[in-house]
Amino acid sequence: MTSSARPLLNRRLAGFGTTIFAEMSALAVKTGAINLGQGFPDTDGPEEVREAAVRALREGRGNQYPPGPGVPELRAAVTAHQQRHHGLSYDPDTEVLVTAGATEAIAASLLALVEPGDEVVALEPYYDSYAACIAMAGGTRVPVTLRPHEGVFRLDLDELRAAVTDRTRLLLINTPHNPTGTVLTRAELAAVAELAVERDLLVVTDEVYEHLVYDDATHVPLASFPGMRERTVTISSAGKTFSFTGWKVGWITAAPALVTAVRSAKQYLTYVSAGPLQYAVAEALALPDSYFTGFRDDMRARRDLLTAGLEEAGFGVFRPAGTYFVTTDIRPLGYDDGFAFCRALPERAGVVAVPNAVFYDHREAGAPFVRFAFCKRHEVIQQAIERLSTLRRQL
Known part of the structure; x- marks a missing residue:
């Protein structure tokens, strides 16, 4: 000692x-x-997806190091998913990066894009890894609190705008939101996008619950708003959508320069992971509506x-x-x-x-x-x- x-x-x-x-x-x-x-399910996801992983293992696909950005089949599946469900077009070769779950995607994004002294505005309450990753990057966390109002938690857009200073580098957004269950409305997201463009901010958006919205709520990706595609890193994963949280297969979609930056940090974290499981997730993303x-x-x-x-x-x-x-x-x-x-x-x-x-x-x-x-x-x-x-x- x-x-x-x-x-x-x-x-x-x-x-x-x-x-x-x-x-x-x-x-x-x-x-x-x-x-x-x-937040982990007590049953596994679709049997055909599990069998796809077994098949990849037996066929020797992914048992050795997969490509750094992710296997081509999964990157293509991610872009097809974004187009099919959200109308967003991405290049699988330059605008997708596969990560060890959404947690690594968050860590790599913040380590790549934030420098000591930069402020990161995050919605509070926040998933606990956000705070740790901002700290590891040397950034300063600036919380904007979602407050209860008429039975739901709401974002105060004036409070969000007031939180942005000349030191703000990045907005860290989570919708659908854990832990409150709030889904930001199209109008709220439009205001966030307008602020990001006006103040020339980067945005990291955690959308892992994109397929779990109920009643009249609709999930709208922040990258779909004017001026946002080139400044937004969108994060999702297979864990929440397919009930295989232990597989830790996530991804980002973003403009080429952002993907390159995040990959520069990610390659020194896990480098690659979950080779055979990536092929299975590619098949999962193609499941019918x-x-x-x-x-x-x-x-x-x-x-x-x-x-x-x-x-x-x-x-x-x-x-x-x-x-x-x-x-x-x-x-x-x-x-x-x-x-x-x-x-x-x-x-x-x-x-x-x-x-x-x-x-x-x-x-x-x-x-x-x-x-x-x-x-x-x-x-x-x-x-x-x-x-x-x-x-x-x-x-």
């Missing part, structure tokens, strides 16, 4: 520690609680089941328009500290959730909110509801 008084951990990462997901998942294992905290609509409809039914149960149990519920998470307010149950509530919940009700405050710089703004995941089997959600129904009797 070194005798130096200097901390071992790089000061940019001081304060991050173990993620809340690891803590709560370990608590679920320890107590035997139902884990509605971490019935798969995507069926997947969305099934998740919507799970959302409806869980939100109804949470309301009956006494939670204040923000009905999500997208993703597979639902944010709740614990104050109607007599609590205002999400950390304490979530750490006690496994023993009290046999269910694990995540405190939203971990996704905030302004911890007090997220203190009374708790996130549950509904990407679980219907019978598991029902069992969780039955356990949570005991909370009111404990008041």
Whole structure:
């Protein structure tokens, strides 16, 4: 052990520690609680996609290093997907980069595009890796808070505009939004695009839940707005859409200069990954429309089941328009500290959730909110509801 008084951990990462997901998942294992905290499905995705991975393994496709930008079949499939679902045209050779999940795509984008002293405006609450990646790049995180209004979380466009300074380099946008379930409207996205063009900002947009939008909500890629294609890095992945989160296959689409910049950072992270799985994801992206609509409809039914149960149990519920998470307010149950509530919940009700405050710089703004995941089997959600129904009797 070194005798130096200097901390071992790089000061940019001081304060991050173990993620809340690891803590709560370990608590679920320890107590035997139902884990509605971490966002992973409890069933695998389509059998034909899994078999495509097996076939690639057996045929020796991808068992050695695949090409740095990703296998050509997957890059072509990504461009076909963007054209088919969003009307966006990309060149598979120069405008697509395959990554080790969306998390690496975020890390590589921020490491490539942000320098020490640059400000990055991010919507708060935010997925926890955003903060760590901005810190590793040496950037300064500037949160703009989504605030509850009439049962949903809303972006204050005036607050967003006020957050941009001469030091702002990049906007980090997530829609459909984790953890709030908000889907930014076309008008809101148009305002974001107008601001980015006016202030000559780069934009990294995390759209991994692009196929999980419900009711009247519509996902509109930010890159589709005037002036945005050349300044936007769009991120998505196979994990959320096809329920293979362990495969860690993600991608970016962007103009050639942006892809080149991000690839320069990405090549020194994993270089390449998931060779055989890339071929399987290429086949998954070509599944018929019935798969995507069926997947969305099934998740919507799970959302409806869980939100109804949470309301009956006494939670204040923000009905999500997208993703597979639902944010709740614990104050109607007599609590205002999400950390304490979530750490006690496994023993009290046999269910694990995540405190939203971990996704905030302004911890007090997220203190009374708790996130549950509904990407679980219907019978598991029902069992969780039955356990949570005991909370009111404990008041």
